[in-house]
Amino acid sequence: MKLAHWRSSLRVRLLVGTLVWIAATIVLAGWGLASLFQKHVADQFQSELVVHLDQLTTQLTLDAQGHPQLAMPLSDARLTRPYSGYYWQIDRLADAAQGTSEQAGQLRSRSLWDHVLAVPTLPNSAGNLGYGRVPGPQDQMLGWAQRQVRLDEVPNQAPVTFRLVAAANERLMLEPVAQFSRTLWWALGVLAAGLVMAAGVQVWVGLTPLRSLRQALGQVRSGQSHTLKGQFPNEIMPLVDDFNKVLAQNAEVVARARTHAGNLAHALKTPLSVLANATQDPRLEPAALSQLVDEQVALARQQVSYHLARAQAAASSRLPGVKTTLKPVLDGLLRVMSHIHAERQLTLSCDPFDADVSFRGEAQDLQEMLGNVLDNACKWAKAAVRVSVQSQEDGLTITVDDDGPGIAPAQRLAVLQRGVRADQQTPGSGLGLAIVDDLTHLYNGQITLAESPQQGLRVQLVLPSSSVAPNSYNK
Numbered sequence: 001m002k003l004a005h006w007r008s009s010l011r012v013r014l015l016v017g018t019l020v021w022i023a024a025t026i027v028l029a030g031w032g033l034a035s036l037f038q039k040h041v042a043d044q045f046q047s048e049l050v051v052h053l054d055q056l057t058t059q060l061t062l063d064a065q066g067h068p069q070l071a072m073p074l075s076d077a078r079l080t081r082p083y084s085g086y087y088w089q090i091d092r093l094a095d096a097a098q099g100t101s102e103q104a105g106q107l108r109s110r111s112l113w114d115h116v117l118a119v120p121t122l123p124n125s126a127g128n129l130g131y132g133r134v135p136g137p138q139d140q141m142l143g144w145a146q147r148q149v150r151l152d153e154v155p156n157q158a159p160v161t162f163r164l165v166a167a168a169n170e171r172l173m174l175e176p177v178a179q180f181s182r183t184l185w186w187a188l189g190v191l192a193a194g195l196v197m198a199a200g201v202q203v204w205v206g207l208t209p210l211r212s213l214r215q216a217l218g219q220v221r222s223g224q225s226h227t228l229k230g231q232f233p234n235e236i237m238p239l240v241d242d243f244n245k246v247l248a249q250n251a252e253v254v255a256r257a258r259t260h261a262g263n264l265a266h267a268l269k270t271p272l273s274v275l276a277n278a279t280q281d282p283r284l285e286p287a288a289l290s291q292l293v294d295e296q297v298a299l300a301r302q303q304v305s306y307h308l309a310r311a312q313a314a315a316s317s318r319l320p321g322v323k324t325t326l327k328p329v330l331d332g333l334l335r336v337m338s339h340i341h342a343e344r345q346l347t348l349s350c351d352p353f354d355a356d357v358s359f360r361g362e363a364q365d366l367q368e369m370l371g372n373v374l375d376n377a378c379k380w381a382k383a384a385v386r387v388s389v390q391s392q393e394d395g396l397t398i399t400v401d402d403d404g405p406g407i408a409p410a411q412r413l414a415v416l417q418r419g420v421r422a423d424q425q426t427p428g429s430g431l432g433l434a435i436v437d438d439l440t441h442l443y444n445g446q447i448t449l450a451e452s453p454q455q456g457l458r459v460q461l462v463l464p465s466s467s468v469a470p471n472s473y474n475k
Contacts, residue, residue, distance in 0.1 A: 010207065010210075011203055011207055014203045014206075014207075015199065015200065015203055018196075018199040018202075018203070019196060019199065022192055022195045022196060022199065023192070026188050026189075026191070026192045029188065030184060030185055030188050033184055034177075034180070034181050034184060037177060037180050037181075037184075038177045041173050041176055041177050042173060045143065045168065045170075045172070045173040046131065046143075046145060048168065049143070049144070049145035049166040049167070049168060050129065050145055050166075052074065052076065052079075052086075052088055052166035053129070053145055053146075053147050053164055053166045055074045055075065056070070056074070056088055056090065056164045056166065057147065057149055057164060059071045059072050059073075059074070060090065060149060060151070060162065060164065061151075062151055062160070066157050066160060067106070068090050068092070068106055068107050068151075068160075068162055069107070070107070074088070074109075078111065079109040079110065079111050080109070080110045080111060081110070081111055082110065082111055082113045083111060083113065083137050083138055083140075084111045085111075085140065085168060085169035085171070085172050086109075086111060086167075086168050086169075086172075087108075087109050087111050087112045087117070087136065087142065087166070087167045087168070088108070088109045088164070088165060088166045088167070089104075089105055089107070089108045089109065089112065089116070089117050089119070089164075089165045089167070090105075090106055090107040090108075090162055090163070090164055090165070091103065091104045091105060091106060091119070091162065091163040091165065092106050092160060092161075092162055092163075093121065093148070093161045093162065093163055095158070095160070095161065102121070104116050104117075104118070104119075105117070106162075112137060113137065115136065115137040117134055117136065117142070117144070117165060117167060118134060118135075119132070119134055119144060119146060119163070119165050119167075120132070121163065122146065128147070128148070129145055129146070129147055130145070130146045130147075131143070131144065131145050131146075132144055132146075133170070134167065136167065136169065140169045140170075140171070141169070141170050141171075142167040142168060142169060142170065143167065143168060143170045143173070144165055144166065144167035144168075145165070145166050145167075146163055146164060146165045146166075147163075147164045148161055148162070148163055148164075149161070149162050149163075149164055150162075209232050209233050209236050210236075212230050212232065213228070213230070213232065213236065213240070215230075216228040216229060216230050220247065226247065226251065227244045227247055227248070228240050228243055228244055228247075268300055268304075271296035271297070271299050271300045272296075272300075275292075275293060275296050278292050278293070322360065322361060322362060323358040323359065323360050323361070324358060324359045324361060324362065324363040324366050325355075325356070325357070325358050325359075326353075326357045326358060326359055326366070326389065326396070326398075327353070327355050327357070329359075329363060329366050329367055329370065330350060330370060330387065330389075330398075331350075332367075333367065333370050333371055333374055334348050334350060334374070334387070336371075337374050337375065337378050337385075340375070340378070341378045341379075344378070344381075345383075346378055346381055346383060346384065346385055347383060347384040347385070348378075348384075348385050348387075349384070349385075349386050349387070350386075350387040350388070350389075351386070351387070351388040351389070353388075353389040353390075353391070354391060357389060357391045357396065357465065358465060359396060359463055359464070359465065360443075360463075360464040360465055361443055361463070361464070365439055365443070366463075368435065368436075368439060369435075369436045369439050369440065369461060369463075370398065370461075372433065372435055372436045373400050373433075373436055373459045373461065374387075374400060376433060376459075377400050377401075377402040377404070377456075377457070377459070378402075380402055380404030380405065380456065380457065381402035381403055381404045381456065382402075382403045382404055382456075383403055384402070384403050384454065385400065385401070385402045386400075386401045386402075386454070387399070387400050387401075388401075391465055395445070395462055395463060395464055395465055396462070396463045396464065396465040397460060397461070397462050397463075398460070398461040398463065399458060399459070399460050399461075400458070400459045400460075400461075401452040401453065401454050401456065401457075401458050402452060402454065402456040402457055403452070403454040403455060403456045404456040404457060405456065406451055406452065406455065406456045406457045407449060407457055412449040412450075415433050415449070416433050416434055416437040416447070416449075417434055433447075433459075436461070440461060440462070440463065443463055443464055444464060445461065445462050445463040445464060446461075446462050447459065447460070447461055447462075448460045448462075
């Protein structure tokens with residue numbers, strides 16, 4: 001459970017990730033710097049031994065008896081102080097041709113006092129360098145460098161080979177490395193502590209907007225606020241804006257539901273009152289009562305259908321990703337209308353359009369809108385009804401023209417209201433175009449009435465297509 005909690009905590013994950021990275025970086029940097037410094041000190045150590053060898057090579061000569069001697073003492077004063085840690089030694093190597101054996105320590109630095117270094121002979125040719133380790137005076141472990149020199153300065157004597165050795169206490173190399181390592185790791189430890197503190201502060205400050213967001217959500221949940229309020233970083237603002245849009249849509253849906261419920265209750269109040277009064281009126285004949293009940297029930301059914309259609313459209317218009325291909329719906333409606341109004345022998349036609357054109361909404365709502373418009377056009381048309389479709393970047397336009405008597409400009413707005421009919425002699429409830437008007441507005445579209453080129457009525461529906469984002473139309 002604790003491990004799962006750590007994995008689910010953004011703060012812990014950020015801290016653990018940062019600490020692991022800091023630790024790995026500090027360790028790698030410490031190891032690298034210590035290794036570089038150790039190599040540098042070792043190179044300096046060997047370079048100093050080579051300098052002593054070069055001085056020995058330069059100053060080495062032979063006396064008249066062929067014994068080695070230095071023309072001048074070496075310049076480093078530490079070579080004259082007993083057991084100072086810096087030493088040199090000259091050994092005469094064995095010569096099988098002359099029948100001579102090796103003579104170690106023919107010449108030694110004063111710092112060796114009475115100690116002779118047991119340096120092995122390396123199979124190097126004259127002039128080449130060799131390195132190694134050897135025990136020294138007072139249990140010192142020495143690092144040495146040697147070079148073989150062949151001299152033939154004495155007349156009438158064969159050349160003599162000498163081994164020149166320069167040595168130094170390895171402690172003189174190891175102590176600076178150890179001191180540097182201690183200082184380095186102490187400094188890196190301080191740096192790591194500072195980085196850890198900085199990481200903690202950074203995580204705390206960086207997650208502050210999330211804590212503010214959580215508080216804002218708590219206020220919304222408790223009812224203290226209806227939206228997320230506060231100043232948030234640019235990375236969080238899109239989330240806040242989208243969440244506020246969701247809250248606004250939910251509030252709108254609730255408000256619409258309340259409005260629909262109130263409107264439905266108000267619309268049903270009159271038929272119910274009429275039915276209640278009719279049941280209490282003894283003067284009504286059974287036939288008249290039956291007719292009255294049928295009329296009021298039909299009226300109530302119309303009101304229920306109207307408000308249910310509005311509620312369904314209000315909900316479906318907010319669903320993301322819903323789309324309906326226009327052509328199958330329109331072709332089906334034209335076939336239905338040709339059967340319903342078959343006795344009038346109307347010519348129903350549709351101009352060609354792209355089969356991929358889609359409506360961003362539910363198929364039932366599209367059928368409701370187009371069905372009412374086409375049915376209204378077929379009722380009033382004399383001989384022909386024509387449909388055309390245009391798809392633009394800003395939406396979808398469906399135009400229905402008929403050759404009927406049309407509607408006067410002064411009445412066009414009125415017929416979009418509930419219960420208003422252009423001709424009281426024509427059967428109908430007066431809800432058809434009103435339902436279309438409500439549905440188009442719920443989808444952020446619009447319906448317009450104009451004069452048709454065929455001298456009748458032109459109805460234009462501007463609806464969102466599947467490629468257009470919601471709320472892109474003005475109500």
